[in-house]
Amino acid sequence: MSPELQEEVSGISMSLAAGMAFGLQPEKAMAELHRRCKEILQREGLSPWEIAYLRSKVEKWRPGYAEPWVAGYAAGLVKGLTKGTLAVLGVRRLSISDEVRERITTCTDHARLANWLDRAGTVERAEDLFRTGTEPDRQ
DSSP states (O other), X not given: OOHXXXXXXXXXXXXXXXXXXXXXXHHHHHHHHHHHHHHHHTSTTOOHHXXXXXXXXXXXXXXXXXXXXXXXXXXXXXXXXXXXXXXXXXXXXXXXXXXXXXXXXXXXOHHHHHHHHXXXXXXXXXXXXXXXTTEEOOO
């Protein structure tokens, strides 16, 4: 989890603990913690681990559940970004060589795949997905 998010959640928890010391009912404190975690979950750019951590607080996940959830979430994200990139290139009727297809389908970097998906709508050739400026984008 990013230090900023960790500090934010810690601050929320500390303030609610202080509130309970001054008479805030524990049920209301938990409801407020859940509400704040749900707000944070609406943000863009959270990592799968951050999403799992926040959801575990809201949904009261049992110990050990987050790890397989994150693995499944990350795999699904990769699959969706991969399919989306290939679909955009296909709809645009760009030729997709076996090398390009393999490079896209074997990539597991979410940020790189998201970038390729964004670029798939504007590149002239599928191979251009892997270029940053004048140099090829290496995995």
